Amino acid sequence: MNGTHVRRSATTLLAAHLVVGAAVLLAAPDKAAGRTVRSQELGELIPNDPAVLTGALDNGLTYFVRENDEPENRAELRLVVNAGSILEDDDQLGLAHFVEHMAFNGTRNFEKQALVDYLESIGMQFGPHINAYTSFDETVYMLRVPMDDPEVMATAMRILVDWASGLTFLPEEVDKERGVVVEEWRGRRGGNARVSDEQVPVIFHESRYANRLPIGSPDVVSSAPTETLLRFYRDWYRPDLMAVVAVGDFDGAEIEGMIRESFAGLRGPENPRPREEATVPIDHDPLTIVSTDPEVAFTQVSVLFKQPPQERGTVGAFRQGLVRSLYSAMLNERIEELTLEAEPPILGGGVSRGSFVRGVDASQFSAIVPEDGIERGLDALLTKVEGAARHGFTAPELEREKASLARRWEATLAEADNRSSAALAGRYVNVFLQGGTYPTVETEVAMVEEFLPGIDLEETNTFAQDWLSEAGRVITVAGPEKEGLDTPDEEAVNAVFAAVAQKDIAPYVAEELSSELLPVVPAGSAVVSEEVIEEVGVTVWELENGVRVVLKPTDFREDQVVFSATSPGGVSLSTDEDFVSATVADQAVSSGGAGEFDRISLNRMLADKQANVAMSIGGLTEGVSGTASPQDLETAFQLIYLGFTEPRRDETAFDALKAQMAMMMNMALTPQMVMLDTLANVLAQGHPRAPSLGTMLGAMADADLDVAMDFYRERFADASDFTFYFVGSFSTAEMRPLVETYLGALPDLGREETWVDHGIDPPQGVIEKVVYKGLEPQSQTMIVFTGDGEYSRKEELTLSNLASVLDIRLRELLREDLGGTYGVSVSSSLSIRPDEEYAVNIQYGSDPERAEELSAVVFEEIERIRREGPDAETVAKVRETQRRDKETNLRRNGYWRSQLLTYESRGFDIRDIPSYGFIESWTAEEVRAAAVKYLREDQFVKVVLLPEEGEG
Structure with missing residues (x-):
């Protein structure tokens, strides 16, 4: 839903989330223009994609238009306003964001909720397709619309124009929306928010950004006069600060003309306020802050270096981006090694560099560490960074990462024509706001081919030395506050830096890797039967060893194959004694690697491959899932084969896994998790095989690696009851030898197995619980209607319609209407195994003072639907959304994979997957009957989270 948004890198720096370095993809020259990369000067701007139509109107408004048919029959539209919370006056804190909310609550052409009603009536969803965000420096409005009716685009243009110049700010609508904005603020409160309150003034030292967070002040939002909102809108929503972006399946020249005609009449104020750029000082002395809070789940250390902005859009900037990507990848590999020590000093960590705020970049390395090991974790992290600065990297590391980077660009080129319209639109938004260029993928790949081979160790090692400057450095530590835990102060944290600077650090020794993932290719077995289901383009094979393979070649993506496999059994076949070890068996194997490779070595072995395979054991099934490039399919098959036949036992990695889970214990104590555990315990009636998170994490200390490995081997000892599903860019002729060689070689015991029902059943009657936990004035309400059901495909879909x-x-x-919550979530399920059971889940947050008021409204609406059924307008919205979703999903490999598995596992005919029959035929009366059947006033569980101060 529409909400505040801090630019991604800034969010990372403020929130308690871990950053892992990523390649910076900038720009390159245009091969189509007949110019070679070698002829370019590094300072020269790179030509833009000629397929983009761009220009500026006389009033200053900029536009970008590009034809793109991914997805087909859709267009992505953006209204970009180069104004955000940084421009708020002192009496407007939070009003940039409030203005954004009001864009959905009344405009010149759409009264009150009519705008959202219209967009939902054409099948677009509030949130995924209708959205907006407010950041420090910009506000961006986003629409996705279908393109099969010319009137839709004409209406969409009216919406964009209304957002730009026609918000009405009716007082009654403003007052209702105040509550929604405050509830968005309330929902973000908690331990991490309180830590952020302490650390933001330090991070944004001596800068206006420190007191201009987009979420603003709830006091200002609650009391600001409408005129104060209007002042922000009139000052900053003006054409010279705006861009319109349109990307989609349309005629570009036609859309360009519509933009010019629609927006030509916009006029700015006669005496516009100057749009001044705020900044953050980057040359201050080192700063350190340590913050603790009883509701913080993880302990995180972060070291931030503020820096001048990188050059954008030049040949040299692109080349420097390649160097930066290589450095980050090599250092992140070294940091990952720390997570696999028997007593890991960090749970996870990484380095990154990117935009901090407008006009300031930042480099950062950070890690999640044990709560009682802050100094040890920081020492380990700094030692890796310092070691790279002193001794540099090794030739094997650099060559491996260069090969990996080249392979990723190769994959990007293969999918050049399948880039999503949303991704392209995002790129043009960024160029408008921050500058730079938007070259073609072919241009970028030409740059990679020219520059990547020439990047050497001297260059990456020089880059590594730039990460330890004291100027502009900010160290932040955030962790839990609890009795008996001694958190180091700022002086102790700073002492770690001094100690590492004097530390004797040995040069890094790169390991030698085997050149082959699977030295001996198995003999395999042949396909013994084939069925072709022409209606859906599916071929089904059965192999001599009983393995069943379902294949659907597609042309949706050029460089993607997705796959999964399933077999009945899962953890349900473990004994109660082995339950904990069995539950983590797949993680034990994943952390151990495969064949002769530990996890780190395996990742390095696969660095230049686009192949990912995950072996999993769920509650009722075991399985395989993954993705691969067509050219790396054999690698994927080899990984599957190793997952079945050579899981690797690694005691050190298992000890690290257990230590990492122990670090998560604080998460089980957070208010939201205590509430969820309470609900889960009630729904499972305290069944020992449905433990709370805290119970499970605590039991992990007794998990046994040998028991886990034995259980894993047992679950994958017999492939004869597995069905594999492959969807994507391949032919059956190409797949056959791979399937026969690798899947045909999987073990066959001929067992007939199924899952075991351990009797985890929902309770009968009405159960209501109140959980008093948390320091903030927050409430969460969860209502679950659940009980025994009778499964059928139609019943499942009808229940889903009811939830929608x-x-x-x-x-x-x-x-x-009530302004009582930021968002409501309703979902449903109707299971077929181990029991036929239904659940309808309702969740929302609110002011504790209004929790019961809103709950009463929920039950009143349920009773109305039970009595009258849904209104025709809502039925039409749901039906059109389903139809539009189906249109795009039928062109998604992942959708076909999941539907093939679901249909087959539940005994449905896969020929019905493309059918719109049910979407077109369901009725309001069926939904009303489902409400009577499932939303029973005598059969539900309700759990409410309230602050601790309200207890007693």
Whole structure:
């Protein structure tokens, strides 16, 4: 839903999330223009993609238009306003974001909720397809619309123009929306938010950014006069600060003309306020802050270096981006090694560099560490960074990462024509706001081919030395506050830096890797039967060893194959005594690697491959999932084969896994998790095989690696009851030898197995619980209607329709009419195994003072639907959304993979997957009957989270 947004890198620096370095993809010259990379000067700007139509109107508004048919029959539209919270006056804190909210609550052409109602009526969803965000420096509005009706685009243009110049700010709508904005603020509160309150003034030292967070002040939001909102809108929503972006399946020249005609009449103020750029000082002395809070789940250390902005859009900037990517990848590999020590000093960590705020970049390395090991974790992290600075990297590391980077660009080139319209639109938004260029993929790959071979160790090693400057450095530490835990102060943290600077650090020794993942190719076995289901383009094979393979070649993507496999059994076949070890068996194997390779070596072995395979053991099934490039399919098959036949036992990695889980114990104590555990315990009636998170994490200390490995081997000892599903860019002729060689070689015991029902059943009657936990004035309400059901495909879909109807109605009532919550979530399920059971889940947050008021409205609406059924308008919205989703999903490999597995596992005919029959035929009366059947007033569980101060 529409909300605040801090630019990604800044969010990373403020929130308690871990950053892992990523390649910076900038720009390159245009091969199509007949110019070679070698002829370019490094300072020269790189030509833009000629397929983009761009220009500026006389009033200053900029536009970008590009034709793109991924997805087909859709267009992505953006209204970009180069104004955010940084421009707020002192009496407007939070009003940039509030203005954004009001864009969905009344405009010149759409009264009140009519704008959202219209977009939902054409199948677009509030949130995924209708959205907006406010950041420090910009506000961006986003629309996705279908393109099969010319009137839709004309209406969409009216919406964009209304957002730009026609918000109405009706007082009654403003007052209702105040509550929604405050609830968004409330929902973000907690331990991490309180830590952020302490650390933001240090991170944004002596800068306006420190007191201009987009979420703003709830006091200002609650009391600001409408005129104060209007002042921000009139000052900053003006054409010279705006861009319109349109990317989609349309005629570009036609859309360009529509933009010019629609926006030509916009006029800015006669005496516009100057749009001044705020900045953050980057040359201050080192700063350190340590913050603790009883509701912080993880302990994180972060070291931030503020730096001048990188050059954008030049040949040299692109080349420097390649060097930066290589450095980050090599150092992140070394840091990952720390996570696999028997007593790991960090749970995870990494380095990154990117935009911090407008006009300032930042480099950062950070890690999640044990709560009682802050100094040890920081020492380990700094030692890796310092070691790279002193001794540099090794030739094997550099060559491996260069090969990996080249392979990723190769994959990007293969999918050049399949880039999503949303991704392209995002790129043009960024160019408008921050500068730079938007070259073609072919141009970028030409740059990679020219520059990557010439990047040497001297260059990457020089880059490594730039990461330890004291100027502009900010160290932040955030962790839990609890009795008996001694958290180091700022002086102790700073002492770690001094100690590492004097530390004797040995040069890094790169390991030698085997050149082959699987030295001996198995003999395999042949396909013994084939069925072709022409209606859906599916071929089904059965192999001599009983393995069944379902294949659907597609042309949706050029460089993607997705796959999965499933077999009945899972953890349900473990004994109660072995339950904990069995539950983590797949993680034990994943952390150990495969064949002769530990996890780190395996990742390095696969660095230049686009192949990922995950072996998993769930509650009722075991399986395989993954993705691969067509050219790396054999590697994927080899990984599958190793997953079945050579899981690797690694005691050190298992000890590290257990230590990492122990670090997560604080998460089980957070208010939200205590509430969820309470709900889960009630729904499972305290069954020992459905433990709370805290119980499970605590039991992990007794998990046994040998038991886990034995259980894993047992689950994958017999492939004869596995069905594999492959969807993507391949032919059956190409797949056959791979399937016969590798899947045909999987072990066959001829067992007939199924899952075991351990009797984890929902309770009968009404159960209501109140959980008093948390320091903030927050409430969460969860209502679950659950019980025994009778499974059928139609019944499952009807229940889903009921949930969709209820989701829309409760959003309209609780959010739009009452201003009581930021968001409502309604979901449903109807299971077929181990029991036929239904569940309808309703969740929303609110002011504790209004929790019962909103709950009463929920039950009143449920009773209305039970009595009258859904209204025709809501039914039409849900139906059109389903139809539009189906249109795009049928062109998604992942959708076909999941549907093939679901249909087959539940006994449905896969020929029905493309059918729109049910979407077109369901009725309001069926939904009403489902509400009577499933939303029973005598059969539900309700859990409410309230602050601790309210207890007693």
